[in-house]
Amino acid sequence: MRPPLLNEQSKPGLQAVAFPVTNDPVDLPAEHRRQTPAPLPEVAEVDVVRHFTILSKDNFSVDTHFYPLGSCTMKYNPKVNEYVSALPGFAQLHPLQPASHAQGAMRLIFELEQMLGEICGMDAFTLQPAAGAHGELTGMLIARAAHLARGKPRRKVLVPSSAHGTNPASARLAGFQIVTVPGAPDGLLHPDQVAPLIDEDTAAIMLTNPNTLGVFEEHILEIARMAHEKGALLYYDGANLNALLGLCRPGDMGFDIVHVNLHKTFSTPHGGGGPGAGPVGVKKHLAPFLPSPRAQQNPDGSFSWQHNLPQSIGKMRAFHGNFSVLARAYAYIRALGWEGLRAASRAAIIHANYIKKQLEDKFPAYTNRPCMHECVLMANHLKEAGLTVRDIAKRILDYGYHAPTIAWPIHDCLMIEPTETESKETLDAFISAMRKVAREIETESYTLQHAPHHMPIQRVDEVKAARELRLRD
Amino acid sequence: MSIPNDLKFAASHEWVRMEGDIATVGISDHAQKELTDIVFVELPSAGRQVEAGKECAVVESVKAASDIYAPVSGEITASNDELTANPALANTDPYGKGWFFKVKLANKAELDKLLDPAAYGKSIGE
């Protein structure tokens, strides 16, 4: 039996939290007055506490489960970051308080921008974007503004077919036409694929490195040269930055604009889908286009907001970004320093290669070269067994692991990103579960087709959900 | 895979049935199988002009969205409200109750560019 919704537990007259209103008449014209009260539940505090506590137990989470979820970097979220980000000095600060009241918060913002610049090899950062896709849109609007300022607007953006869906969607929202660069069998982007597509009308090329197949784009320096020769900008989608900390930097590869996902690389929690943060870094020549305002340090060492930015693209959201997310990432970087960051990427790469090697007889790797922080494995022979890769994903849940990313960027694949924060014991147990699933594919297709069997619910009917829309009580 | 003999097909998997100068359009059995369970269709409204080869409708399954291209040019005379209300018809009866829209043909010669059932069958590897 599934838990009832709070609306179904409602009893007239109950109220968990009351306010000291008086009976004074409210002076408000009828045209502005609500006619009928909002139908919210009427429950006691214990009802609310039980309800959400019970619900929480129906979730997988990093605190309870391993997420080998490619492209998502579900690493452990240190508890100290939760504590420091919720300190009253941060939580009870209004964004419009004068700068003199917010020197600590502004120092944090200024220093985080500097540290991200060092890590990525970029000259200036904005922390305003609230998520990776928001950062992409920021970056594409910067590209647009930069070409306009040069007196020559450009219309096209090149995006590899294996790119995250947000890349083309963001470029299009910024007003660009999308030119898709086809994938090569070896999983790498080759200069001769780019050459026929890039021209004087190309505003930017958007790349992820390592790419979504988990391999390092070896030709990146040549591609950067080609882009810059045509006057195009190179955009770095930081989804896979967890492979590169302390190893190499996007700025040195020739990228002009980068976004980083603090909720991936810098350990801020995913929160069941957000909030994250997607800071954007640029090379010096693009700094004037960054969103407004920008944090600056004054000669006396204090901090203030710079609003007079005539070439700025404007504002991507109200106020200064997802500050408490920024505070967590700041704390993470301060805790690790260069050595800790380098150790994180090193462990992430070793873990991914270990899993790849241990599973390759059952799930061959898409490419034979070493992977970076994630590997893409193929689930072959599914059709013969009457199965889909989704069946595998659902079965993996039964073994107590979140499913890998599936069926993307190619059909019938499993994209596995173990991250650095899992022990060898966990990796070995996962490998063993995957090998069991491989056997089940051959012998127990029924079990897979109807998986999961050991979760709070059986497989959901997504078709019914979409055909018979029921989106609220 | 069912491919009725009396229809013409576009390479992009739309079928056309002619009655006078009115073309009824839907998607092939092959297309509906590839899309899997169809959960939503967005059809052009009557009076709209459509152009052969251009997007004019959308069909969605849980995990995919596809554009439907007008196989012929002309004015939309009707769209299938029953399909909008019950998109599953495109799965269960793709050549019958699952039709999408009707077009008043502007240029008969466009019909010659469409595939006959045999050629369409070949194009999908039948």
Added chain:
Amino acid sequence: MDFVPNSEAEFAAMLQASGVSSFDDLVSCIPAKLKEFRSRLPAPLTEMELVMEMEKLAASNRTSRQVLSFLGAGIYDHFIPPAVDALASRGEFVTAYTPYQAEASQGTLTAIYEYQSYLCAITGMEVSNASLYDGASAVAEAGFLSLQANSNRPRIVHAASLHPEYLATLQTYLAGQKAEFVSAPLKDGVLDLDALAGLVNPRTCALIVQSPNFHGCLEPMAQAADIAHRHGAFFVACVNPISLGLIRPPGEYNADFAVGEGQPLGCPMSFGGPGFGFLTSTKKLVHKISGRIVGQTVDENNQRSFCLTLQAREQHIRREKATSNICSNQALMALRACIHLALLGKRGFQQVAQLNHQRAHAAAAAICGLRGFSLAFKQPFFNEFTIRCPVPSADLLARLEKENLIPGLAVADPNAKSSNLLLVCVTETKTSDDIQRLVKALAAFSTP
């Protein structure tokens, strides 16, 4: 300090099992010249040092408990019941991923479904998504959706009283689209309906109006909605959710979209973020809206279950043809709002709105009793109002800052160059003592 739970011996074993002799072999694909870079980061800190350092940073801010602040203008100081923090800080919620795997995410999915239900309840709208980044970007998304759904209608009309940061965000988002922005002028702090009628035309895709508006005034939403609909344009209402316990909700005046900033519903101010943006609409537009949506369904045993639905609108499926580029939502903040609204319930939600209204009106009346101070606009308001001061408001703020008192936000006069205007926000957290202290402080500026 790091968070890697393996020893060097284990790394050596894993490298060996992977068929390589060293880590360098795994990264030999990276060009050597990229590996030679110099950059600096502060030295790592132990956890104790980190906590001390962060506490020092936090302590150098002056918080709403140390300063008596009447700031609002988009972010509000409201009471948050402790149960919100207790529940929303559970690791099972905080560290969960986006609920794509429904069977492993019923907790998050059920909560978002309840969030959607409550947002529909308070706004009176038919459909809600699972949340967006913030109020400003929610306005921008609504603008983009309106443009897309109405081809050949490039005009977006907005009230001049829209929050300036929201307007700036809307314009930034749509810089690459063929949109034209028209600002509808105000008369005494609210829309001039006669002027508005001349600006909305058949080329208009949306009329965007915020109420309470940036000056605190309640806009004539029903009349504005009629003007938009007369020309086939969408009416986008941007509202303060906590006001809806008392103020007429967008569903009662036929808004097509109701959007806004959700921070007042149980989210700390946190220097402006994260809160969340909400986006609700009519049922008719459900296939056009952006962001995640949770739907109710059943599992193979016919048990009620929840899953993400209508995903074919979204970028991971439709790429450049998606309704938006947004991928995430602010799930954890939406969860806070959901818990907050459940705790307040039907009655508490009304009470908190009434209390805001009462205290703001008590404060306004007391301030206007001071010679030289008056309400800038003769309009109904909720918990914010604009005061005309006898001195430039910036001077007033500078002098009171020393007394740890922020009487409001200095704002520009929409009709003149005068800078004597002060936007004052009084929420339920301000007691009558607080209001007395404010009035006493302002009295020092009163004209003789």
